[in-house]
Amino acid sequence: MAGPPGCGKTTLVKRLAEMTGRADSLIHLHLDAEMDSKTLLGTYVCSEVPGQFEWRAGALTQVRRPPHCCVLVFPFDSLV
Numbered sequence: 001m002a003g004p005p006g007c008g009k010t011t012l013v014k015r016l017a018e019m020t021g022r023a024d025s026l027i028h029l030h031l032d033a034e035m036d037s038k039t040l041l042g043t044y045v046c047s048e049v050p051g052q053f054e055w056r057a058g059a060l061t062q063v064r065r066p067p068h069c070c071v072l073v074f075p076f077d078s079l080v
Contacts, residue, residue, distance in 0.1 A: 027059050 003009050010028070017026040029035075042058035 027063055029059050 044053040
């Protein structure tokens with residue numbers, strides 16, 4: 001979904017999620033130049049135990065597991 005800032009993209013998606021009973025499973029992302037693959041796919045992060053790491057799933061990795069759904073929303077100017 002793409003459009004100029006403030007045109008209601010996010011509001012529409014949130015309302016549709018509410019109407020279909022999926023508001024709790026909606027993962028909200030704003031794609032822009034600052035977004036990296038770790039945010040989308042996931043990465044290993046330090047655990048509370050020194051020297052150990054644990055996988056932290058990114059947004060797209062979480063979406064592949066039911067009941068999550070994802071709609072990508074970004075401003076027009078990021079398409080150029």
